[in-house]
Amino acid sequence: MADRYLHLTGTAPGRFLTRRLGLPQPAPLRRWTLETPRLEGPLLHLTAGASAVTGVAEALSRSGLPVVGDTDRPAAIVLDATGVATAAGLGDVHAALHPVVRSLAPGGRIVVLGTVPSPDDHHQAAAQQALEGFVRSLGKETGRGSTVQLVRIPVGGAARAAESTLRFLLSPRSAYVSGQVIELTTATPTPGPAADPAAPLTDRTALVTGAARGIGAAVASVLARDGARVIVLDVPGAREELERTADRLGATALPLDITAPDAAGRIAAAVPDGLDVLVHNAGITRDRRLANMPADRWASVIEVNLDSVLRTTDELLEAGVIARGGRIVATASIAGIAGNTGQTNYAASKAGIIGLVRSLGPRAAADHGVTVNAVAPGFIETKMTAAVPLFIREAGRRMNSLSQGGLPVDVAEAVAWFAQPDSTAVNGQVLRVCGQSLLGA
Numbered sequence: 092m093a094d095r096y097l098h099l100t101g102t103a104p105g106r107f108l109t110r111r112l113g114l115p116q117p118a119p120l121r122r123w124t125l126e127t128p129r130l131e132g133p134l135l136h137l138t139a140g141a142s143a144v145t146g147v148a149e150a151l152s153r154s155g156l157p158v159v160g161d162t163d164r165p166a167a168i169v170l171d172a173t174g175v176a177t178a179a180g181l182g183d184v185h186a187a188l189h190p191v192v193r194s195l196a197p198g199g200r201i202v203v204l205g206t207v208p209s210p211d212d213h214h215q216a217a218a219q220q221a222l223e224g225f226v227r228s229l230g231k232e233t234g235r236g237s238t239v240q241l242v243r244i245p246v247g248g249a250a251r252a253a254e255s256t257l258r259f260l261l262s263p264r265s266a267y268v269s270g271q272v273i274e275l276t277t278a279t280p281t282p283g284p285a286a287d288p289a290a291p292l293t294d295r296t297a298l299v300t301g302a303a304r305g306i307g308a309a310v311a312s313v314l315a316r317d318g319a320r321v322i323v324l325d326v327p328g329a330r331e332e333l334e335r336t337a338d339r340l341g342a343t344a345l346p347l348d349i350t351a352p353d354a355a356g357r358i359a360a361a362v363p364d365g366l367d368v369l370v371h372n373a374g375i376t377r378d379r380r381l382a383n384m385p386a387d388r389w390a391s392v393i394e395v396n397l398d399s400v401l402r403t404t405d406e407l408l409e410a411g412v413i414a415r416g417g418r419i420v421a422t423a424s425i426a427g428i429a430g431n432t433g434q435t436n437y438a439a440s441k442a443g444i445i446g447l448v449r450s451l452g453p454r455a456a457a458d459h460g461v462t463v464n465a466v467a468p469g470f471i472e473t474k475m476t477a478a479v480p481l482f483i484r485e486a487g488r489r490m491n492s493l494s495q496g497g498l499p500v501d502v503a504e505a506v507a508w509f510a511q512p513d514s515t516a517v518n519g520q521v522l523r524v525c526g527q528s529l530l531g532a
């Protein structure tokens with residue numbers, strides 16, 4: 092559904108009027124296109140104190156942007172604050188960013204590099220945790236479609252592990268991601284032939300559930316763009332729409348209800364050479380306040396959104412269907428973080444997804460060489476949100492730092508980042524794709 096307010100504020104009279112009325116000023120977001128694959132302008136590399144990780148300059152040099160130490164119009168700023176270990180050291184963060192923050196180009200990116208707060212050193216833990224509050228506040232201040240994130244690299248680790256994350260965050264692909272904290276593991280990508288940057292998922296097989304339409308179809312499309320062989324799965328009742336989506340993407344259609352007892356076996360049969368990327372996207376809502384919710388509405392949401400995800404994940408991992416170096420990406424929601432009236436079942440299922448990825452991620456990496464992450468979309472413009480009553484819809488759209496809803500492609504780009512062959516250090520993470528929604532912030 093068209094966001095008419097965003098269109099209005101894109102015109103001179105509309106901008107004048109809404110400014111005078113003190114209304115939100117959403118900036119049109121610059122998303123990835125073939126013609127505009129990267130930000131336009133240099134990346135300003137700053138350091139607060141001494142770095143506690145190695146290879147930051149090399150990692151930034153592979154971000155796709157020209158790296159400079161000084162500029163009056165950066166498209167992106169990366170502040171290495173990994174060495175900040177005391178409250179006094181936070182002054183270096185202020186000293187580095189205060190003079191340059193105003194010069195950031197519209198639609199710009201700020202990424203602060205930090206380390207994991209230490210369980211043994213409360214001064215370091217306080218200083219590093221402080222960066223989270225700092226980043227979340229700066230995300231609310233920057234405006235003009237700019238975003239701000241914190242990436243934690245383990246102390247003494249190598250920034251090499253952060254390359255795929257930096258490529259994503261410092262590009263138009265992360266247009267609707269802001270105020271996020273991403274904690275990397277020490278795992279470094281397996282050395283091997285460098286992936287083609289234009290098609291990093293070449294020779295990989297990906298399966299997306301609930302992919303006939305909406306976010307799932309967008310995920311399938313972006314994974315296909317990145318070179319993957321894609322299988323799109325949806326309920327047999329959506330067969331026609333599924334086949335149309337498959338034809339459009341050159342994908343294979345697999346009509347299957349993911350809650351079927353033999354779903355994992357049917358998926359395994361569809362990928363005789365194994366599966367590299369499994370995206371659990373299928374989801375339903377059956378809203379009612381708990382006092383009015385019959386057991387069947389509760390059970391169907393838990394079954395589709397959570398139980399079938401747990402079951403198929405376990406069975407496919409145990410059967411060795413998901414190849415080493417594989418990626419599992421599940422779909423949570425900000426409702427699973429903030430809660431929502433009428434959605435006790437849905438929010439429980441989506442919070443369950445968060446529990447699943449945090450617990451399974453480390454074990455799946457150790458036992459199978461597979462990462463497990465989740466996206467948590469906020470207000471995304473789909474058929475689901477078009478059905479929301481007008482005033483609630485408007486509130487959902489505006490109550491975030493970017494003052495607009497996201498698009499299915501924004502979620503898809505985040506899934507594609509998790510799926511990258513060199514995203515090995517990204518594991519057990521939940522990335523909110525919500526424009527820094529005020530809900531559950």
Ligand SMILES: NC(=O)c1ccc[n+]([C@@H]2O[C@H](COP(=O)([O-])OP(=O)(O)OC[C@H]3O[C@@H](n4cnc5c(N)ncnc54)[C@H](O)[C@@H]3O)[C@@H](O)[C@H]2O)c1
Pocket residue numbers: 300301302303304305306307324325326329347348349350372373374375395422423424425467468469470471472473474475476
């Ligand atoms: N749209 C949003 O704003 C938003 C926000 C947060 C989370 N999400 C989550 O993102 C995912 C996609 O949402 P959407 O907005 O594209 O929804 P949608 O309703 O447009 O698409 C969901 C798809 O899942 C399929 N599906 C449902 N049950 C299935 C089953 N048992 N087996 C196989 N396929 C099944 C449906 O047929 C449909 O094609 C869902 O998990 C949803 O909970 C969406």
